[in-house]
Amino acid sequence: MIKVALIEDNTTIRDGLAALINGTTGYSCVGAFSDCESFLSKLETLSVDVVLMDIGLPGMSGIDGIVRAKKIKPELNILMLTVYEDSQTVFKALCAGACGYLVKKTPPSRLLEAIKDAFEGGAPMSSLIARQVITVFQQTQGAATLTPDHELSAREKEVMTSLAEGNNYQEIADRLFISVDTVRHHIRNIYRKLHVHSQSEAVAKAIRKGII
Amino acid sequence: MIKVALIEDNTTIRDGLAALINGTTGYSCVGAFSDCESFLSKLETLSVDVVLMDIGLPGMSGIDGIVRAKKIKPELNILMLTVYEDSQTVFKALCAGACGYLVKKTPPSRLLEAIKDAFEGGAPMSSLIARQVITVFQQTQGAATLTPDHELSAREKEVMTSLAEGNNYQEIADRLFISVDTVRHHIRNIYRKLHVHSQSEAVAKAIRKGII
DNA sequence: TTGTAAACCGCACAAATGTGTTGTTTTATT
DNA sequence: AATAAAACAACACATTTGTGCGGTTTACAA
Numbered sequence: 001m002i003k004v005a006l007i008e009d010n011t012t013i014r015d016g017l018a019a020l021i022n023g024t025t026g027y028s029c030v031g032a033f034s035d036c037e038s039f040l041s042k043l044e045t046l047s048v049d050v051v052l053m054d055i056g057l058p059g060m061s062g063i064d065g066i067v068r069a070k071k072i073k074p075e076l077n078i079l080m081l082t083v084y085e086d087s088q089t090v091f092k093a094l095c096a097g098a099c100g101y102l103v104k105k106t107p108p109s110r111l112l113e114a115i116k117d118a119f120e121g122g123a124p125m126s127s128l129i130a131r132q133v134i135t136v137f138q139q140t141q142g143a144a145t146l147t148p149d150h151e152l153s154a155r156e157k158e159v160m161t162s163l164a165e166g167n168n169y170q171e172i173a174d175r176l177f178i179s180v181d182t183v184r185h186h187i188r189n190i191y192r193k194l195h196v197h198s199q200s201e202a203v204a205k206a207i208r209k210g211i212i
Numbered sequence: 213m214i215k216v217a218l219i220e221d222n223t224t225i226r227d228g229l230a231a232l233i234n235g236t237t238g239y240s241c242v243g244a245f246s247d248c249e250s251f252l253s254k255l256e257t258l259s260v261d262v263v264l265m266d267i268g269l270p271g272m273s274g275i276d277g278i279v280r281a282k283k284i285k286p287e288l289n290i291l292m293l294t295v296y297e298d299s300q301t302v303f304k305a306l307c308a309g310a311c312g313y314l315v316k317k318t319p320p321s322r323l324l325e326a327i328k329d330a331f332e333g334g335a336p337m338s339s340l341i342a343r344q345v346i347t348v349f350q351q352t353q354g355a356a357t358l359t360p361d362h363e364l365s366a367r368e369k370e371v372m373t374s375l376a377e378g379n380n381y382q383e384i385a386d387r388l389f390i391s392v393d394t395v396r397h398h399i400r401n402i403y404r405k406l407h408v409h410s411q412s413e414a415v416a417k418a419i420r421k422g423i424i
Numbered sequence: 425t426t427g428t429a430a431a432c433c434g435c436a437c438a439a440a441t442g443t444g445t446t447g448t449t450t451t452a453t454t
Numbered sequence: 455a456a457t458a459a460a461a462c463a464a465c466a467c468a469t470t471t472g473t474g475c476g477g478t479t480t481a482c483a484a
Contacts (some may be wrong), residue, residue, distance in 0.1 A: 007395050100339070122339030124348055127312070128341050131335035134306050136253040153460065166413030168440065182462050189460090197442075198470095201378030206445075207419045322477065366429060394432055401430090402474075409472075410440090 002119045003047055005031040007039045007065065008054040008081060013104065017052065020108050027112065035063035043072050050115050051078045052102070055089055063089075063096045070097040077118040090129050100124040152190060152211055159186045161212045162206045214331045215259055217243040219251045219277065220266040225316065229264065232320050239324065247278035255284050262327050263290045264314070266303055275301075275308050282309040297345040302341050312336040364402060364423055371398045373424045374417060376415045 004021050006029060008014040015121040021029040030048055035057055051069065055062040066078050078092040080101035090101050097167050100123045102114055114124035125133075152160065155176075162172040169187075173180045187202075196202045206212045216233050218241060220226040226244050240262055247269055263281065267274040268288040276328075276414040278290050291315035292305045302313050312335045316328055326336035337345075366371065367388075374384040385392045399414075408414045418424045 044277070086396050096444080099343060099346065117339050121343055123343035125342060127329050127334030127336050130337060130345075131311060131333055133342075133346055134311065134335055155461065163412045164416035166408055166410050166416075168410065170440090178461085179463055181464055184442080185462075187441090191442085196378055198378050198380065200375045200415045201414045203415045204378075204419060205374035207416060367431065382470090390431085391433055393434055396472080397432075399471090403472085413470080 002027050002051045002115060004028065004045065004115060005033070005039065005051045006138045007036060007051065007057065007062070009034050009057055010054075017111075019095045020111070027115065036062070036068070040065070040068055040072065040210075043069060046147045048117050049077060051076055052081055052115070053078055053098075054081045055093060056083070063092055065171075066093060066096040066098050079114065079118050079124065085126065090125070091132055094129075094133060096123075101129070152193060152206075155158055156190050156193075157185050157212060159183060160190060160202065160206050163187075164207065164212060165200060214239050214327060215242045215256065215261045216240065216327060217245070217251065217260045217263045218243045219248060219263065219274070220245050221269055222266075229323075232323070233327075239327065248272040248274070248280070252277070252280050252284065255281060257417055261289060262330050264293055264327070265290055266293045266308075267305060268295070273417055275304050278305060278308040278310050291330050291336065297338065297340070302337070303344055306337075306341075306345060313341070314357065355402065358421050364405060364418075368402050368405075369424060371395060372402060372414065372418050375399075375411060376419065376424055 002210045006014055006021075008017065011034070012136060014034065018032045021027045031039070031042060031046055033042075036053075036055055052066055053062045053069075057065070058166060060165055062080060064077045066080075069076055069078060078098045080090065080098045081104055082101055083104050085103055093101060097140060100114065100118055101142075102124070106114070117124045158176060159172055167175065169180050169183045176183070187199075190202055191197060194205050195203055196205060216239060218229055218233075220225055220229065223246070226246065230241045230244045232240045243251070243254060243258055245254075247386060249262075249264075253258055255387060265281075267272045269277070272280075272291060278292075281288055291308045292302065292310045293316055294302060294313060295316050297315055311330055312326065314323060314336070318326070329336045355376055370388060371384055374387055379387065381392050381395045384395045388395070399411075402414055403409060406414055406417050408417060
C-alpha cells in the first residue's frame with residue numbers, strides 16, 4: 001500500500017486526486033491539504049510515502065514547502081504538480097529536493113504510475129527536464145573529464161585542495177613536505193593555468209570546473 | 213533527417229540497427245563502426261546528429277570514447293547502448309557526457325523515439341537512473357536550500373560572490389558602493405558564520421554548500 | 425520600549441599574499 | 455642524447471588580508 005499525501009489549493013483537483021488514489025488498489029490517500037503550513041504541522045506524525053505538492057500555492061510556495069518537508073523527513077518522495085512544464089520552476093523544485101514532477105493534465109493511469117515509480121526509487125520526469133539536469137550535472141561533476149585543457153598537475157591539485165581547506169602557504173608547505181617558496185611557485189603556475197590572480201578566484205574556478 | 217552514427221562491435225546488432233535506421237523515414241545512418249578509434253578518426257569530417265555507442269567495446273571503452281568524441285564535437289548527442297541497466301556504468305557515461313542511454317533489448321519503435329528525443333534536446337533514460345542523477349545533483353547543487361543554517365545575508369552573499377570572482381576588498385567596495393572597511397566587516401561576519409579563517413576556505417565552503 | 429540583527433563606517437598593525445627574477449633536479453618524450 | 459615539463463628552492467618587496475578595537479543608523483520582533 002503506497003501512502004500518498006496531497007497539497008493542492010484547488011478543492012476540485014484535490015478531491016479528484018484523493019478519490020482517484022483512494023479508489024485504486026494499492027494506493028491510499030493519507031492526507032489532503034490546501035497549503036504547506038498545515039501539511040508541515042502534521043508531517044511529523046503522518047505516515048506517508050509519496051507527497052504530491054502543487055507548486056503554486058497560497059502562502060508558502062511549494063518550493064519552500066519541499067525544503068521544509070525534507071528537513072523533517074529527508075526520505076520523503078516528493079513529486080511536484082505543475083500546470084505547465086515550466087523548466088525553470090521544475091528545475092528549482094528538483095534542486096530543492098523533489099524527485100520528479102507531474103503536469104496536472106497527466107491522465108490518471110500515468111499519474112498512478114508516476115507515484116509508484118517515485119515510491120520505488122525512480123524519478124518520473126520528462127526527458128527534456130532530465131536533459132537539463134544532467135547538463136548542469138555534467139558541468140559540475142563531470143566537467144573535469146571533458147575539459148582537460150587548463151589541467152593542473154597532481155601536485156598543483158594537492159596545493160589547491162589544501163588551499164580550499166583553509167590552509168595558508170606555511171601550512172600547505174608543512175603538509176606536503178616542501179618549502180613555502182615552492183608552494184608559492186605552484187600557486188603561481190595554478191594562477192597562470194586558470195587565468196586568475198587570487199586564491200578566492202582560483203578556488204572558485206577549481207571547484208566549479210570539478211578540478212578539486 | 214536525423215543523421216545517426218553507430219559504434220557497436222557485434223556485427224549482427226550493428227547491421228540490424230543500421231538497417232532499422234536507414235529503413236525509417238526521417239532517419240539516416242551515416243556511419244557504422246566496430247570500435248571507437250575508427251569512429252573518432254572520422255568524426256571530424258562526419259556530419260552526425262546522434263551517436264549510439266556501445267559501452268562494452270574492444271580497445272577504447274565507450275566511456276573514454278564519449279570523452280574524446282565530446283572534445284572533438286561538444287554538441288554531439290551521445291546515447292549509450294548497454295545490455296543490462298547497470299547503474300554504475302550508465303552513471304559514469306552520463307558524467308562523461310552522454311545525454312542518455314538505451315538497453316539493447318529496447319523495441320525498435322522506442323529506440324527510434326529515443327534517438328529523436330535526444331536529437332530534440334531530451335535525455336532518454338529510465339526514471340531510476342534519473343533519480344540517481346538528481347540525487348547526486350541535489351547533494352552538490354541544491355545543498356544550500358536544504359541546509360539554510362549558516363545562512364548568509366543577501367549583502368554577505370554579494371560580497372562572497374564578488375570575492376569568488378577574484379575581486380579584492382577595494383574592488384568589492386567600489387562595486388557595492390560601500391567602504392573597504394564595511395567589506396572587511398562583512399567578511400568578518402561571513403567567516404564567523406561559516407567557521408573559516410581565509411578567503412579560500414570561505415569560497416570553497418560557499419560554493420560546495422551552494423550558497424553562491 | 426527594549427532588544428536584536430543587519431548594514432554601515434573607521435583605525436591600527438602583524439601576518440599573509442602576489443609577483444618579479446633566478447636557479448637545480450628529476451622525469452618523460454622525442 | 456637532447457629537449458621539455460614538472461617539481462623543487464630562494465630572495466625581495468609592495469600590496470592585501472585578517473583581526474583587534476571602537477562606533478552609527480535602520481528595521482523589525484518581543
